[in-house]
Amino acid sequence: MKGIFITVEGGDGAGKSTQVSLIEKYLKDKGLSPLMIREPGGTSISEQIRSIILDKKNIEMANMTEVLLYAASRAQLVDEVIVPALQRGRIVVCDRFLDSSIAYQGFGRGISVKAIEDINSYATAGVSPDLTIYLDITPERSFRRKSLMNEEPDMIEAEKLEFHQNVYNGYKYVAEKYPERVFCVDAAQDVDKVFEDIKNRLDLIFNV
Ligand code: TYD
Numbered sequence: 001m002k003g004i005f006i007t008v009e010g011g012d013g014a015g016k017s018t019q020v021s022l023i024e025k026y027l028k029d030k031g032l033s034p035l036m037i038r039e040p041g042g043t044s045i046s047e048q049i050r051s052i053i054l055d056k057k058n059i060e061m062a063n064m065t066e067v068l069l070y071a072a073s074r075a076q077l078v079d080e081v082i083v084p085a086l087q088r089g090r091i092v093v094c095d096r097f098l099d100s101s102i103a104y105q106g107f108g109r110g111i112s113v114k115a116i117e118d119i120n121s122y123a124t125a126g127v128s129p130d131l132t133i134y135l136d137i138t139p140e141r142s143f144r145r146k147s148l149m150n151e152e153p154d155m156i157e158a159e160k161l162e163f164h165q166n167v168y169n170g171y172k173y174v175a176e177k178y179p180e181r182v183f184c185v186d187a188a189q190d191v192d193k194v195f196e197d198i199k200n201r202l203d204l205i206f207n208v
Helices: 016-029 044-053 063-087 098-108 113-123 139-149 161-177 191-206
Strands: 004-010 035-038 091-095 131-136 182-186
Touching (some): 004 098, 004 161, 016 091, 044 063, 063 113, 131 161, 131 191
């Protein structure tokens, strides 16, 4: 496919939203028109699935249901948005993708990583990011930073630190398995410095 597919990943409180906005600005300043999307969501159907997954009332949701709902949301996004955009040569930046399922459902919830990869090979139709920017910060540090800012915890954030440590290990697994695709950034640094590292990596693609 002609376009470029970039994903941004990280644990809760890694500062992902801020960096995604800075990436958008960087690309727009270069005269490019990136398609910015997020997971779970990005299409009408996927946003409806998102509201089921993240609804605090759905406390009885089975882990495998969660895996399949994330995969369903992803399948719709890939088919309706990502593939057509890449075919048209666009730059697509997605806030979270398959790596989130490996980290959160695989390592966090303890579902077989092989099962998640298999299910998602259908959901993504084999579409894989050209580059994944991973914001690397331990849950201890990001939680401390977050409590200083007094942010409201959401459904997953309210869970135990241990869960987030497992998620962190999941991202380490992904980063080690796909070193060519995954660019790890030290997200414990100041916002500006984190983005400087990301910018240097993006320059290798867009400053040629
Ligand atoms: P969101 O409010 O978008 O948070 P964030 O800003 O951290 O991305 O919520 C997304 C939540 O969904 C987040 O806690 C991670 C979780 N998630 C999974 O567990 N598996 C997945 O496959 C995806 C895409 C997200």
